[in-house]
Amino acid sequence: MRPDAPLTLALYQPDIPQNTGTMLRMCACLGLAAAIIEPTGFPTTDRHFRRAGMDYLDHVRLGRHPSWSAFEAWRRESGARLVLLSTKARLSYTDFEFAEGDILLVGRESAGVPEEVRQAADAQIVIPLKNEMRSLNVAVAAAMVAGEALRQLGRV
């Protein structure tokens, strides 16, 4: 992996523009790079997306990948670990040891990620929830895990 590889938040085929805007804004504010794995469920000119990200979008190091396979080719070449956030994982995010250059991958709001993507992950982590609660909003989950990763890496 490149020594200067940043911590990156990757969004798998996001379908709600406000969530994507919120996550990209968080990346700008906390110094994470971002990757969008297309197709998205909305045009990136969408006003909800622009409004949620505001002018912060101009400050994110954003990579756009036209497909899962294109993203994977890029990721494998970079040597970065893929850390999947999943409600189905067993390992709590606070018990996982994050490393510089990790890619934190969140699933799409409607359906998470397909099995092929799950299989490609180097690690799968969960934010434990109270009984019978299904999932967090994707931007909330991303923020919690990004915060823990930055804390472990001494960046906050």
Ligand SMILES: C[S@@+](CC[C@H](N)C(=O)[O-])C[C@H]1O[C@@H](n2cnc3c(N)ncnc32)[C@H](O)[C@@H]1O
């Ligand atoms: C709304 S959830 C997707 C729900 C979908 N029905 C599923 O089963 O994956 C969207 C994304 O947020 C992240 N997420 C939400 N809650 C989470 C949790 N408790 N632990 C880890 N990731 C979570 C995951 O990346 C998930 O794919």
